[in-house]
Amino acid sequence: MEAAPPGSSRPTEPGPCLSGQRGADHAVSASLQSAAGTEPGRHPLAVAAVLPAGGCGERMGVPTPKQFCPILERPLISYTLQALERVCWIKDIVVAVTGENMEVMKSIIQKYQHKRISLVEAGVTRHRSIFNGLKALAEDQINSKLSKPEVVIIHDAVRPFVKEDVLLKVVTAAKEHGCSDYDLEFGTECLQLALKYCCTKVKLVEGSPDLWKVTYKRDLYAAESIIKERISQEICVVMDTKEDNKHIGHLLEEVLKSELNHVKVTSEALCHAGRHLQQIILDQCYNFVCVNVMTSDFQETQKLLSMLEESNLCILYPVVVVSVHFLDFKLVPPSQKMENLMKIREFAKEVKERNILLYGLLISYPQCLLPCTLEKLVISPWTSNDDQKLQESLRQGAIIIASLIKERNSGLIGQLLIA
Amino acid sequence: MEAAPPGSSRPTEPGPCLSGQRGADHAVSASLQSAAGTEPGRHPLAVAAVLPAGGCGERMGVPTPKQFCPILERPLISYTLQALERVCWIKDIVVAVTGENMEVMKSIIQKYQHKRISLVEAGVTRHRSIFNGLKALAEDQINSKLSKPEVVIIHDAVRPFVKEDVLLKVVTAAKEHGCSDYDLEFGTECLQLALKYCCTKVKLVEGSPDLWKVTYKRDLYAAESIIKERISQEICVVMDTKEDNKHIGHLLEEVLKSELNHVKVTSEALCHAGRHLQQIILDQCYNFVCVNVMTSDFQETQKLLSMLEESNLCILYPVVVVSVHFLDFKLVPPSQKMENLMKIREFAKEVKERNILLYGLLISYPQCLLPCTLEKLVISPWTSNDDQKLQESLRQGAIIIASLIKERNSGLIGQLLIA
Numbered sequence: 001m002e003a004a005p006p007g008s009s010r011p012t013e014p015g016p017c018l019s020g021q022r023g024a025d026h027a028v029s030a031s032l033q034s035a036a037g038t039e040p041g042r043h044p045l046a047v048a049a050v051l052p053a054g055g056c057g058e059r060m061g062v063p064t065p066k067q068f069c070p071i072l073e074r075p076l077i078s079y080t081l082q083a084l085e086r087v088c089w090i091k092d093i094v095v096a097v098t099g100e101n102m103e104v105m106k107s108i109i110q111k112y113q114h115k116r117i118s119l120v121e122a123g124v125t126r127h128r129s130i131f132n133g134l135k136a137l138a139e140d141q142i143n144s145k146l147s148k149p150e151v152v153i154i155h156d157a158v159r160p161f162v163k164e165d166v167l168l169k170v171v172t173a174a175k176e177h178g179c180s181d182y183d184l185e186f187g188t189e190c191l192q193l194a195l196k197y198c199c200t201k202v203k204l205v206e207g208s209p210d211l212w213k214v215t216y217k218r219d220l221y222a223a224e225s226i227i228k229e230r231i232s233q234e235i236c237v238v239m240d241t242k243e244d245n246k247h248i249g250h251l252l253e254e255v256l257k258s259e260l261n262h263v264k265v266t267s268e269a270l271c272h273a274g275r276h277l278q279q280i281i282l283d284q285c286y287n288f289v290c291v292n293v294m295t296s297d298f299q300e301t302q303k304l305l306s307m308l309e310e311s312n313l314c315i316l317y318p319v320v321v322v323s324v325h326f327l328d329f330k331l332v333p334p335s336q337k338m339e340n341l342m343k344i345r346e347f348a349k350e351v352k353e354r355n356i357l358l359y360g361l362l363i364s365y366p367q368c369l370l371p372c373t374l375e376k377l378v379i380s381p382w383t384s385n386d387d388q389k390l391q392e393s394l395r396q397g398a399i400i401i402a403s404l405i406k407e408r409n410s411g412l413i414g415q416l417l418i419a
Numbered sequence: 420m421e422a423a424p425p426g427s428s429r430p431t432e433p434g435p436c437l438s439g440q441r442g443a444d445h446a447v448s449a450s451l452q453s454a455a456g457t458e459p460g461r462h463p464l465a466v467a468a469v470l471p472a473g474g475c476g477e478r479m480g481v482p483t484p485k486q487f488c489p490i491l492e493r494p495l496i497s498y499t500l501q502a503l504e505r506v507c508w509i510k511d512i513v514v515a516v517t518g519e520n521m522e523v524m525k526s527i528i529q530k531y532q533h534k535r536i537s538l539v540e541a542g543v544t545r546h547r548s549i550f551n552g553l554k555a556l557a558e559d560q561i562n563s564k565l566s567k568p569e570v571v572i573i574h575d576a577v578r579p580f581v582k583e584d585v586l587l588k589v590v591t592a593a594k595e596h597g598c599s600d601y602d603l604e605f606g607t608e609c610l611q612l613a614l615k616y617c618c619t620k621v622k623l624v625e626g627s628p629d630l631w632k633v634t635y636k637r638d639l640y641a642a643e644s645i646i647k648e649r650i651s652q653e654i655c656v657v658m659d660t661k662e663d664n665k666h667i668g669h670l671l672e673e674v675l676k677s678e679l680n681h682v683k684v685t686s687e688a689l690c691h692a693g694r695h696l697q698q699i700i701l702d703q704c705y706n707f708v709c710v711n712v713m714t715s716d717f718q719e720t721q722k723l724l725s726m727l728e729e730s731n732l733c734i735l736y737p738v739v740v741v742s743v744h745f746l747d748f749k750l751v752p753p754s755q756k757m758e759n760l761m762k763i764r765e766f767a768k769e770v771k772e773r774n775i776l777l778y779g780l781l782i783s784y785p786q787c788l789l790p791c792t793l794e795k796l797v798i799s800p801w802t803s804n805d806d807q808k809l810q811e812s813l814r815q816g817a818i819i820i821a822s823l824i825k826e827r828n829s830g831l832i833g834q835l836l837i838a
Contacts, residue, residue, distance in 0.1 A: 338757060345837070409828075415837065418764070418835070
């Protein structure tokens, strides 16, 4: 597996903004590039990374080596690779895996479209694995696309939350203290070994709590919850138009905003060739609430699903789509409408293949005759009692939406939930 | 808050078997009691525990002190108290809390029916809090129900998974090395302090990975997942009779068994005054699948809910009840039946107050005319195609049941899911 050219179909840089602070990350990235000597006009410092990933994960208590344990159905090591790939000044990433896991690793790289990755065979110990990785980088092999680096970062395959600023600290320290090509680990036994056996200066770089290592099964649980939380920070409410201020979609948007603190709720229209929506998808929002008010029950949802399928948003994380339908339970009993809406089960099965988790949500909407928008409704006599009921239904709907997004439960896809 | 007599309405001893190995735990408990000198005919070693719980949890990144952070809506410290309460040879548990949290702590003790707990005011540092706890145990106050112990275990309020065997090791070491009344912490700074300032021998006792401390927010996530996993190890399928081997409930039981590895699936009948079922409840099974085949849609589920409400099973953990209904979607469109089944929303709201999470599940059942059992069905012409479809529906139902039990999502209670 050789380093591939940049410009992949999956958005890798700046990459899924796990911190939820996209703007801030960009700023950090720019200053870091400059500090790492990669700004234009200056000779860039050649940095590579070696990931020893030959362990068998005996402390985990599960048969799968921990670096291959799935989190949201994706192996842990893929999250670590993603974290390193986001750092554009790391030119090559060398992963050391055992012979028996070589094919698994290759398929992971292919499936999640990882770039700049090379594979080497792991040694019998962690240090031998690191050595094999370094050797691959040091050798000027004719058919190798790897370039000899000045600094090599040794990073555990099971520390998926490493951030660019810590990596830069390590690289800067390595440059100053002359430890390049040596194991500059974050204060583990490697540091002691380097001090003992090598004629080199070693420096311990302060890490951050994010650097924690997945060691026990409980760490896998923690990692899954952290990842779920991070990709649940933004919800986009999609409707047929944004121009109509009284659109029921806006009403739902407002309730979502007031019910879900700490979550950014935006709205976008499906019309105008969906350009704004395309941008939301490119910006990696992983949660969509699609409001259906047109004649065909799933017209809006189907449009959105097509856009998502065409994008590559779902490669790294499962995307949640809640297809919302409004119904006056007094005029039309939910049962009557349900027959038709049950089609959602088939859609859900289909899009699950592409890592989209589709759920249906029926919201009670007094005196509403579909197709409609709120504008049409205000003409009809609407009591404050109805208004209260609608508010309560919307609130209930918001709770259900929040639950679905938080859990990303693939066992409940295609269900039609009622608010 | 004084020590209360044993024999509470909530089952505290052996207590919720978090390890899922009830039998093994009993055996351990017996040998431990003997080792701690508490078996009949021998003078029992007087052991007490002090929990410093005055911290503000600054590393957690949340405004609530970590010991009061909720896990499945119950504060973390209650889990730690539960772990200590299970150890019958710990006679008194003294918790040191700040003045401002005194009322919160009292309400936690009352709500979760904790026993043998005394409260003292925390000091400005952890060590002063420990000192206050020790003072309360050491003083022979007239109106104190606390008895002066020979050994005091100092245990962090935020280590909820401590096990009896580790506590026994500590007590045994304390007895041998004469550290009673002193801080025999698990290798923290307390050990250093004891060595430095006290004329006493100190011994470091090897802990276990279970002893980990909830420090960061990720640890709360991990703790929640561990607790959820531990209370999801057993499912009881409840039906109107167990005598009929071909009952649809048994069919569902079989599919659950084959689909859910690592989960113990049992079945019980509601009849015979539900004595067996009462035992299952007493044995602390937290997951029920209730099969409804009688004329009234919710007859079985309502019986089960009454039994659960009368028991005290739900005090410590939310109990999941999945109300299962069978329906031939070809003969009776789900919509037709749904009207009636929608009543589940009201039931669910009601029992949520008592910590029961109720969900509905409709399983497609070819050519079934309710009320029925499989026995009646085998008389009618049944194609292998129908058989396959039933198997697929049951399998789908098992996946949904597993999801509901795993997540314990209170946002989705009262929903009618379709398999």
